[in-house]
Amino acid sequence: MRKLLTILLIFLLTSLHMIGQNSEEHWDTYMASYENGKPGSTTLRMDLIDIAPMQDFNYVLVTGLVYETSKENGFPENEIFSVLHNAADELIEIIQPETDFVLVGSFMHNGKRLEYFYLKEQKNIISKIERFYKIKYPEYKFYLNIKEDKEWDYYLDFLYPNEETLNYMADQSVLRNLEEAGDDLIKARRVNHWLYFTKETEMNKCKAELIELGFIVHYAGINKETNLPFELQISRVDNVDISSIFPITSDLRKRAKNFNGEYDGWETSVEK
Structure with missing residues (x-):
């Protein structure tokens, strides 16, 4: 194993x-x-x-x-x-x-x-x-x-890597892009996240949990261009080094799954 x-x-x-x-x-x-x-x-x-x-x-x-x-x-x-x-x-x-x-x-x-x-x-x-x-x-x-x-x-x-390793690699890929742009990954900054759901009720339940965790909701509604039609866009100020961001994205993935949804990734600004 x-x-x-x-x-x-x-x-x-x-x-x-x-x-x-x-x-x-x-x-x-x-x-x-x-x-x-x-x-x-x-x-x-x-x-x-x-x-x-x-x-x-x-x-x-x-x-x-x-x-x-x-x-x-x-x-x-x-x-x-x-x-x-x-x-x-x-x-x-x-x-x-x-x-x-x-x-x-x-x-x-x-x-x-x-x-x-x-x-x-x-x-x-x-x-x-x-x-x-x-x-x-x-x-x-x-x-x-x-x-x-x-x-x-x-x-x-x-x-072939298991799901946890694939997710870690995905986070590392974002961090590599930041470093290549001159970011030293030291500063905390706003990090945007996207989650998608099959039902509006499930999206709203997840949204309520995330608000309690300090996330700000920027959009919660329909996105007709995705397989799961209900989109939840959130953000929070966090550190983005791998030891900080990976536990956050792992938790968001689990919470999305709990409500039959999917976590779709994150992005942030380059800080120099």
Whole structure:
């Protein structure tokens, strides 16, 4: 079971073209804590959530080097990072001539850096990768496994972030935009929030709760352009560093759900 590791979570957003892929890819990185208390770093293609499982890519290949580290968090020493990245790049060169594939992500945790590929065919992949490791990285142990995964459970149920982590990443994205505009995130400022509901009565009940919490209501009425027709726009002066804003947005999401509604996000001004 994953838990959001707030103080360590990293959000990385890039758009790039990977070898063997034709469409633009959206890669993110996040960190979470696991049952053994150690953090794990997951890098994955977020865009695949809209099309997974991909037809004919029925086999998942999970493979990577096992490393030793003196760090309590289980992450590698600095000099090992380059070895792990090089090995990951070289794996693509091994797989590419053998079968069509989709590289969906990687996972680093407790002495392992594992790459996740979905393949059309297994062919001689196992033997070729075993030979690669033994020749190029004889001083390292390695993990190597291929299994059928037509439903893409490894991607959907393990690599893809849970709802709490996705919400945290969304807040981080807003904060990144503020920082890129020169905001140091120190000043408290008005923060606007939007919530949507199916029924006016439920919107009004939620509105009453939020007023008690010090929120100011700027609009409560119909919005014909949204799936949930009743819009509630509120604001409050708050700090916007991640430790402050994430608990606020998490609470608003829960309150909206309590009244069969949805929290739709927030915005604020740039303060320098």
